[in-house]
Amino acid sequence: MADSGTDATAVEIAGAGPAGLAAAITLARAGRRVIVHEAHDEVGYRFGGDFQGLENWTTREDVLAVMAELGLSTEFTAAPGRRVTAFDARGRAYEVASEEPLFYLVERGPGPGSLDSALLRQARSLGVEVRLGSCLRQLAGEGILAAGPRAADAIAVGYHFETDMADGYWVICDDELAPKGYAYLLILQGRGTVKSCMFSGFKEEKRYVQRTLEAFERLVGLKMDNPRPHGGSGNFRIPPSAYSGPHPVVGEQAGFQDTLWGFGMRLAIGSGVLAARSLLDGGDYDRAWRRELLPQMETSVVNRALYSLLGNRGYGWFLQRYVSHPDLREALRRQYRPSWGKRLLSPWARYRYQSQRKDVSCNHVDCECIWCRGACCIPD
Numbered sequence: 001m002a003d004s005g006t007d008a009t010a011v012e013i014a015g016a017g018p019a020g021l022a023a024a025i026t027l028a029r030a031g032r033r034v035i036v037h038e039a040h041d042e043v044g045y046r047f048g049g050d051f052q053g054l055e056n057w058t059t060r061e062d063v064l065a066v067m068a069e070l071g072l073s074t075e076f077t078a079a080p081g082r083r084v085t086a087f088d089a090r091g092r093a094y095e096v097a098s099e100e101p102l103f104y105l106v107e108r109g110p111g112p113g114s115l116d117s118a119l120l121r122q123a124r125s126l127g128v129e130v131r132l133g134s135c136l137r138q139l140a141g142e143g144i145l146a147a148g149p150r151a152a153d154a155i156a157v158g159y160h161f162e163t164d165m166a167d168g169y170w171v172i173c174d175d176e177l178a179p180k181g182y183a184y185l186l187i188l189q190g191r192g193t194v195k196s197c198m199f200s201g202f203k204e205e206k207r208y209v210q211r212t213l214e215a216f217e218r219l220v221g222l223k224m225d226n227p228r229p230h231g232g233s234g235n236f237r238i239p240p241s242a243y244s245g246p247h248p249v250v251g252e253q254a255g256f257q258d259t260l261w262g263f264g265m266r267l268a269i270g271s272g273v274l275a276a277r278s279l280l281d282g283g284d285y286d287r288a289w290r291r292e293l294l295p296q297m298e299t300s301v302v303n304r305a306l307y308s309l310l311g312n313r314g315y316g317w318f319l320q321r322y323v324s325h326p327d328l329r330e331a332l333r334r335q336y337r338p339s340w341g342k343r344l345l346s347p348w349a350r351y352r353y354q355s356q357r358k359d360v361s362c363n364h365v366d367c368e369c370i371w372c373r374g375a376c377c378i379p380d
């Protein structure tokens, strides 16, 4: 039952992340009464001012234009990311650049310029009732489940900090820093985040974070003032169905994520909109997300399976391939686009990539890894 009184005519949504708020906005714009329950006292609690990249390569159209077309607010700070310096495991630098933004750096959490706050403001302005500090344990009537990750298939761990370093974005592909993932450093206007984003070896997170800090100090002169630990998990899974009983499940609660690198915000937003539309027009949500989102997600599983084969030797080859491409945004778009080759590899990739709920390095029992520390109630 919800913590406070429910309204039989309202659509209830569990979770005020991008998925839940995108669903709420879509429903409210169509005139439906909506109640969003958010377990924490603020939106984006688990991110606390984190910087994240809103990827801009899976569609030809700019992501901000796509959001506007979906009827979603873009009244948040979005710094275009056109340049990234990537390093391979030997410390060799690759300058990656694009005329069109590869991504927009956005803030997550309750801050005034954040993505979460912009969607919250828009939802409230449309009459959505957002109940902060309300943990929904069960959905009785019409509703959508948008409660975020239910397992850790990857974790990103590190620090938030202030700095006098110039703005910039840096990545290191090195399994000694971030097994099967990547380490990253993002700095914007005197604030930064540095993380090891790892797909395995969670039990050793402290060691990988320490190595990540040392590598960025050595390679780019990382300087952190007032460092505050921060981390989170991601759940990457293609579900057989994204319904829980009669209720659509959206965003990471469904497992919708970019399995290659964890750029999940667009899939969260997109699935929220599709689920809301299915409630509005009585359509089949499973059919809708399979049509709109599944091809990209299946491709990203193949990408992940291939990427995890590269290892430290292969990352340099991979980076070189992208650096030399005249249109990097287009190259990434192709990387994420289904093709016959990727379809052929799909069964192998799905066999090879399994949810890390079964990861032998963490069974999540009696464990202090980042997901086990942050696990929250999940509604039925």
Ligand SMILES: Cc1cc2nc3c(=O)[nH]c(=O)nc-3n(C[C@H](O)[C@H](O)[C@H](O)COP(=O)(O)OP(=O)(O)OC[C@H]3O[C@@H](n4cnc5c(N)ncnc54)[C@H](O)[C@@H]3O)c2cc1C
Binding pocket: 014, 015, 016, 017, 018, 019, 020, 037, 038, 039, 040, 043, 044, 045, 046, 050, 051, 052, 053, 054, 055, 134, 135, 136, 137, 146, 147, 148, 149, 156, 157, 231, 232, 233, 234, 250, 251, 252, 253, 257, 262, 263, 264, 265, 266, 268, 376, 377, 378, 379
């Ligand atoms: C460290 C880190 C870095 C990331 N970087 C990027 C990036 O650069 N680019 C990108 O695209 N993606 C990134 N992601 C992924 C992205 O943050 C997620 O894919 C996205 O936030 C998922 O949105 P969501 O709405 O499904 O879930 P969330 O954003 O997790 O929102 C779910 C909400 O539901 C609430 N909730 C949970 N249970 C209940 C309940 N029972 N009742 C009520 N409320 C409940 C939670 O408190 C939470 O606020 C990153 C993730 C992490 C952890």
